[in-house]
Amino acid sequence: MEKLALLSVSDKQGLVEFATALVKTHGYRLLSTGGTAKLLAERGLPVTEVGVHTGFPEIMEGRVKTLHPKIHGGLLCRRDKPDHLAQARENDISLIDLVVVNLYPFEATVAKAHVEFEEAIENIDIGGPSMLRSAAKNHDSVTVVCDPTDYPRVLGAMGEPDALKALRRALALKVFQRTASYDAAIAKYLEAQLAEPDPDALSGLPTKYSLSYTKAQALRYGENPHQKAALYGTFHEHFQQLQGKELSYNNILDITSATYLIGEFERPTVAILKHTNPCGVASADTLIGAWENAYATDRQAPFGGIIIVNRTLDAAVARAIAEIFTEVIIAPRFDEEAMAILGKKKNLRLMVAKGGIGADALQEVRSVVGGVLVQDRDRRMEKAADFKVVTKRQPTADEWASMIFGWKVCKHVKSNAIVYTRGEQTLGVGAGQMARVDSSRIAVWKAGEAKLDLRGSVVASEALFPFPDGLIAAADAGATCAIQPGGSVRDDEVIQAADARGMAMVFTGIRHFKH
Numbered sequence: 001m002e003k004l005a006l007l008s009v010s011d012k013q014g015l016v017e018f019a020t021a022l023v024k025t026h027g028y029r030l031l032s033t034g035g036t037a038k039l040l041a042e043r044g045l046p047v048t049e050v051g052v053h054t055g056f057p058e059i060m061e062g063r064v065k066t067l068h069p070k071i072h073g074g075l076l077c078r079r080d081k082p083d084h085l086a087q088a089r090e091n092d093i094s095l096i097d098l099v100v101v102n103l104y105p106f107e108a109t110v111a112k113a114h115v116e117f118e119e120a121i122e123n124i125d126i127g128g129p130s131m132l133r134s135a136a137k138n139h140d141s142v143t144v145v146c147d148p149t150d151y152p153r154v155l156g157a158m159g160e161p162d163a164l165k166a167l168r169r170a171l172a173l174k175v176f177q178r179t180a181s182y183d184a185a186i187a188k189y190l191e192a193q194l195a196e197p198d199p200d201a202l203s204g205l206p207t208k209y210s211l212s213y214t215k216a217q218a219l220r221y222g223e224n225p226h227q228k229a230a231l232y233g234t235f236h237e238h239f240q241q242l243q244g245k246e247l248s249y250n251n252i253l254d255i256t257s258a259t260y261l262i263g264e265f266e267r268p269t270v271a272i273l274k275h276t277n278p279c280g281v282a283s284a285d286t287l288i289g290a291w292e293n294a295y296a297t298d299r300q301a302p303f304g305g306i307i308i309v310n311r312t313l314d315a316a317v318a319r320a321i322a323e324i325f326t327e328v329i330i331a332p333r334f335d336e337e338a339m340a341i342l343g344k345k346k347n348l349r350l351m352v353a354k355g356g357i358g359a360d361a362l363q364e365v366r367s368v369v370g371g372v373l374v375q376d377r378d379r380r381m382e383k384a385a386d387f388k389v390v391t392k393r394q395p396t397a398d399e400w401a402s403m404i405f406g407w408k409v410c411k412h413v414k415s416n417a418i419v420y421t422r423g424e425q426t427l428g429v430g431a432g433q434m435a436r437v438d439s440s441r442i443a444v445w446k447a448g449e450a451k452l453d454l455r456g457s458v459v460a461s462e463a464l465f466p467f468p469d470g471l472i473a474a475a476d477a478g479a480t481c482a483i484q485p486g487g488s489v490r491d492d493e494v495i496q497a498a499d500a501r502g503m504a505m506v507f508t509g510i511r512h513f514k515h
Contacts, residue, residue, distance in 0.1 A: 004074070005098040006050075007040070008033040008066065008128065010105055011148055016043050018100070018151040026158050028098065033065055034058070053094075066127040075099065075134040079141045098143045098154075099135040103128045103182055110189045117193065124186055132175045139172035140165075146178050181212035209374055211365065222249045237354070242334065243342075244349030250275075251306070251328055255351060257412065258308040258330055264381060264408040265310060267424070270294040270317075274305040277431045281409045283424035288316045293425040295320075298446055302326070313338050378512055381408060387506045390486065390495050395504040398423070399458055399481040403506060406460035407483050411512040417462040418443045418470070420454055420479065427452045436461065437470045444477040454478035462512040464488040468497035475501040485511040 005028040009015055012035075019040055022028040030047040032040055040047040050066055051057045058065040074096035078084045088095065104125035109115055135144035143164065145154055150171065157164040191206050213232035222229035229249045239255065241247065247255075257276040262269060267283040270290040279301035282293030287309055295302060306328045307321060313331040318338035321329060328349040329342065342348055366373045384400060395403065406421035413419060414432040418439040421427060428447030430439030440459070447454050455478035464487045465471050471482060471494050482498065486507030498505040 002094070003028045003097045004031060004094055005029070005100065006031045006066075006071070006074075006096050006131070007100040008036050008050075008131070009100060009102045009148075011102045012036065012039060013148045014151050015100070015148070016040065016045075018148075018155070019045055021155050022098070025155075031096070034062065063126070066131055069093065071096070071131065072134050075131065075142055076138050077141075078138065096135075096142065098145070099131055100145045101128045101131050101135075102146055102148065103132075103178075106182065106189075107185045110185070120189060125182070129179045129182060132179060136172035136175035139168040143168050144171050144175050146171075146175050150174075177212075180210070181214070184210040184212040205374060209372070211372075217247070219249050220246065239330070240352045240354055242339070242350040242352060243346070244328075245347045247328075247349060251349065254306040255308075255328060255330060258306050259353065260377070261409070261412040262308045262310050262330075264411070268311050269309070271308050272298075272302045272305050273308070274301045277414055277429070278409055278412055278426070279305065279429055281426045283405065287311045287314065288320065291317050291320055296450060296452065297426045297429065298450055300449070306330070315341060318342050378411065378514075380510065381411070382508050382510055386510075387483070387508050388486075389504065390491075390507050391498045391503060391505045393499075393502060393504045395481050395506065399504060402458040403460065403481060403483040406458050407508065410460040410462045411514070413462065413514065415462060415513045415515060417460075417514065418474075419460045420444070420447060420457045420474075420477070421460065422457045427454055427457055436463070436465060437467075437473055440470050440473045440477075444473070447477075456480055458483065460484070462514065464491075464511065465494045466490065468494050471497050471503075471505075472501075475503055479503070481505065483508065485509060487511070 005022050007015065007019060007030060016039065019030060023030060023045055030040060030045060031050055031053050032047050033050045037047050037049050050071065054068040054070040056068055069091065070093050073088060073091065073093040077088045077093065077095055104123045106123045106125065109123040110120050132144060132146055135142045143154060145151065153167060157167045187210060215230050215232050216236055217231040219229040219231060221227055231252060235252065253276055254273055258271060258273050261271050261278055265283055268285065268287045268290050269281070269283040270287065271278050272280040272294055280294040280297030282290045284290040284293060303325055304327055307326055308330040309317065310332065312333040312335055313329065314335050315337035318341040322341055322345065326348060328351060330351045330353060332353050334350060334352070342350060364375050364377050384404060389395065402421045402423055405424045406419045409421070409426055410417050410419040413429060416433050416436040416439045418430040418436065419426060420443050428443035430441070430443035433439040433442065444454065457479045458481045459474040459479040461470065461482070461484040464485050466488050467490060474482060480503055482503060482505045484507065486509065488494065495505065
């Protein structure tokens, strides 16, 4: 009995070699469309145009060519049902045994800068997904291939019925994963076209939320060795690893947090993170100056931490960092001398941020019992003009500068968060405590451990002080100015406590919880 294969692809990688093997080794007759048929014919392979096979020409600029009973009947006919086979014969429908289809490049099209809506719409494939789904539904009899990397597997299984049957089921699964991903990409693009044009407004969230990512990397384990984990999506399109051990689950979380944090700063800045929390951040006229001030905040926590810089990492900074054990260093670029210094530490992971430091606005997704939570990433960063001085004393110019710096850092510290700063340097960081006053005490203790004087410092709190105690603890430690959102029912008591101690205090009106 004649075996029929239908080939219609956008990605023609490996197609000619695969089709040649189908014809010359396995006795298939080829059906094809458009550019695929032209390529096969040019390479000397016998091929029948789908329009000739169906007796119906391509119409509407190729929008309609494979949506025909002679195609889908040939794919969906069950070989184990006599009435299906009889209807196929009565309607002159030839059975199609193998389908090779990959889809119009919709994702690549909409990823281009300034793509026109019309171009995006024309790259929505209709016939391709239809053929894939028909073939995958009938995978007990039809082999369906949507990924060129599977050509060798298919050829290897031919002639071995049991192996081919098992492979067909795996390939069918792959088809439905691919079509789901394709449809999700289309829905995401169309949602974006309907989004609020105001960049400061929350984008509309869809009624139905779909996630579809391709596995990018199998990880050795998750947060702990007993947890399985993998990385999905396009992380590696944003970062290039120059050297070092394979990234771990925790490394990837830290790199993400570090990238979001450093994107807040324009001057030469160094941030040191541990378990996604910054333990030292500083800006300065030079990167080495920023490093010295960031490291001075805490000389213990950076051991095994993540370091990120927003300038080319040079030899001076590389020599300083090389003195401590570090897991990952991220930079927009490493100069040759720095690479020579850090290259001696073979396990040290060096990451280049391909698109520069910072990150696009991404929606954050977190799993919860029975579903997921979705929110826009907290990109908002208020300016001094947005703030309100609520105390009798106005902040000095130096306090204003320190407040702006501390507010940027505090936004990226796990709640409850307290950050002490002077100028463009962190002095003490208190993160993730159940009571805000405890975060303040930890920040004071860390500053003391580092022998940093908090007198004349600024304290930043990412959420309101619910009671005066946190502010009083900061004043007792030496802080002369505070920045916080405000909004407590006891705001008046907190303001009175600041006034009684000669402190200046600013309300931002915006909180930055980070759970």
